[in-house]
Amino acid sequence: MGVVMKGPTCVRSLFLALSVLALLRSNIFLLVDGGDTLQIGASLTGNQTILSKDGTFALGFFSPSGTNNWYIAIWYAQISERTTVWVANRDNPLKNMPGVLNMSRDGNLRLFDLEGRSTWESYNSLKASRALLLDSGNFVMLGSGSNSEIVWESFSHPGNTVLPGMKFWKGLKLTSWKSSIDPSPGPFSDEMDPLPERTQFLLFYNNSVPYWSAGEWSGNQFANSPGMSADNDMFEFIFEKNSSSRMYFMFRGKSKMEKMLPRIVLRPTGDLGMYIWIHNSSWSLVAAVPSDQCQVYGLCGNYGACSRNNLHFCSCLQGFWPKDSRTWDSGEWWSSGCVRRSPLQCSATNGTTDGFLEVKDKSLPIEQAVAFASERTQELCQSSCLHNCSCTAFALNISTPPVCLLWFGNLLNARDSSDGQSLFIRLAAADLPQSSSNRKNRNPNLSVVLSTGAAFIVVLAFLLAVLIRRRLPTLVRKGKQDDTPTCLRTFTYKELKIATKNFSHKLGSGAFGSVFKGTLADNTRVAVKRLEGSAQAEKQFRAEISTIGNIQHVNLVRLLGFCIENSERLLVYEYVSNGSLNFFLFSKSNRAQKVLQWKTRFEIVLGTARGLLYLHEECRDRIIHSDIKPANILLDEDLRPKLADFGLAKLLGRDFSRVLTTTRGTRGYLAPEWIYGLPITTKVDVYSFGVTLLEIISGRRNVDLTVQESSMQFFPTWAATQINKGNIRAIVDANIVAQADAEEVRRAAVVGMLCTQEEEEDRPSMVQVVRMLEGTMESQACNIPSSTEVLGLQKEELNNDSIV
DSSP: OOOOHHHHHHHHEEEEEHHHHHHHTTTSSEEEOSSSSEEEEEEEEEEEEEOOTTSSEEEEEEEEEOOOOOEEEEESSSSSSSSEEEEOOOTOOOOOOOOOEEEOSSOOEEEETTTSSSSOOOSSOOOOSSEEOOOOOOEEEOSSSSOOOOOEEEESSSSEEEEEOOEBBBBBBEEEETTTEEEEEEEEEEEOOOOOTTOOEEEETTEEEEEEEOOBBOEEEEEEEEEEEEEEEEEEEEEEOOSOOOOOEEEEOOGEEEEEEEEEEETTTSSEEEEEEETTTEEEEEEEEEGGGGSTTTTBBBBBEEEEEEEOOOEOOOEEEEEEEEHHHHHGGGOOOOOSSSOOOOHHHHHTTTEEEEEEEEEOGGGGSSEEOOSSOOOOHHHHHHHTEEEEEEEEEOOOSEEEEESSSOOOOEOOOOOOOOEEEEEEGGGGGOOOOHHHHHHHHHHHHHHHHHHHHHHHHHHHHHHHHHHHHHHHSSSSSOOOOOOOOOOOOHHHHHTTTTTTTTTEEEEEEEEEEETTTTOOOEEEEEOSHHHHHHHHHHHHHGGGGOOTTTTBOEEEEEEEEEEEEEEEEOOOTTOBBHHHHHHHHHHHTTTOOOOHHHHHHHHHHHHHIIIIIISSSSSEOOOSSGGGGGTTOOEEEEEETTOOOEOTTTTTOOOOOSSSOTTTSSHHHTTOOOOOOTTHHHHHHHHHHHHHHHHHSSTTTTSSSGGGGGGHHHHHHHHHHHEEEEEEEETTTTSSSSHHHHHHHHHHHHHHHHGGGGGOOHHHHHHHHHSSSSOOOOOOOSSSSGGGOHHHHHHHHHHO
């Protein structure tokens, strides 16, 4: 990067730069590069770094992409994506070029620009003899003598990141970055409750407005964050008091998790995110709190409104547009907020040219308003606001007696509201909708022309609609199945309540809701899933829309539409008349009535495999279903299989092969790597399919519940043993063994054994599975699957046959 300077400034800067170089050459400053230590008198400059002993972390100068600012920072040294975990001079960046970080003779760290000005220092009270970058990512300064006591450490001056092993003491504070390329302090902070004996974490806006609490520590977990617990599957969260009653919080990864570089970050969007590095790939967000993004105070900035009903949480209030459209549209920095489309003219006209727009579905925090009990009508309340140029909104609070609420200055933290009250926002006349009085004063001849033109447009639109309706079936028949986004219908809650007769005919239920049978106004039969009561239900809702909402395949259940109203989240599917495969295989009441013959079972296996192949290989983004089991395979009137329940599904971009998730499918069908908390691939679906395939062949569950728990045997292990012995008939359902095609049974049984291999690389892809089942590819020899997966299963868990 070139720097151009002119006149005396150029001469002075050049002289000072040469002076610094002279000092370096004279050994007053000793250059260090590549070790883990800065000794007294040593310095870093330019692209020099120091590395932790194990090579995980580096400390040096960095400049965020697209900026001319330079910082001293610590980052991960061994991954492809530059990720900083600590920044020293985030309040005072160097401009245009790096400076010099020096371990001074008085035992302090100081950062100088190339003009010799000090821009940051450590201010440690005790003299240090050296500075050391530890393997934990902590940059420490050690005192002299044999004890080498820590006299200063970066862990005690955190930025936006908590690393494993870092003790986050009461009194410390995390502060968000302003944006992904601006480390300067943003509006959000995180700290422990300052009140004595309180053990909760609080998130603040502008260091003053608390908007979320982790809840008190119960001895095992935080009350409002059950995932942050001492017995978390992947991480251990610790909360302790020392002998002087000082409290600290710490976390660390379990077993293999430490190698995946876990970190907790207070993001520019005001939430705490936990990240894991997926080997040679990218960062994966494991969890974030608060789970409701609209709980983040000021998330959408001035004149922005947050809505849980939108997939893009923030939108500008009517009459406003984003201050920075690039960062706003990307969701990178919503807190930059919105600005007026047209300036107010209040100061020039005493408010007479301004007006108010009625908004019925939004509210502002009452605690920010000024209440006037005397103005008890809307007209008086509006007049009070109109004639005060600082007043930007008003509302008449419906109470007894009514109270006029006025908001002054920038409007912050607007949210959805369902209280039936109206909010009136001040806008310039140019941004107000055309008033009825203005419409009355229009030229009559113009009105006739406009009316005639409008009628013509309506007729033209009708004719186009008829033409499209006639041609659409032909176009659909000619087109092949692909992942072109489908047009999902938005239903009202009232429509679905009527369609389901007030949710009276329940088809099934699960952990996050129930499924009801319904009939729409056009006599279309549907299944309506009503999600209930948790942040996980919200995640399931969004997961299903983002995956199955954009795809169609004959072996996937079709999502027709959805409903978002207040806290209600409903999904509307095509109705699949014969219910789940679970009922046909395991229901004792059904077994005597209708036994699925081998030919039908084999077609179900093939159809399910083709549906999975479509998800893994033929969509624009790979989709991991994550919960393959008989309960999630529905059968239509022709007993054709359709995969259902995409609530746990994961989108996996074509550039990525793995994803880490804390949400798991059904025990008994989980691949070993998922049990161990490792990142998952499409091979977890292959494993679950293998277990399901063996259940279809045998007509029995993968764990025999009729025997004592102490003698339970994992069915895939037993089945593989029989297959290796050549005793394939032993695993076939006794009701169909006489008429089953021996070659098809053999192929299917071997595929089931291959799919349930413990090591994911030993399992076939779904392309290979389909080819082996169709007989166009030979199956390979394989090991007998271990029974690791079944350890610790409870019978009541295996009996949970939810279809949701």
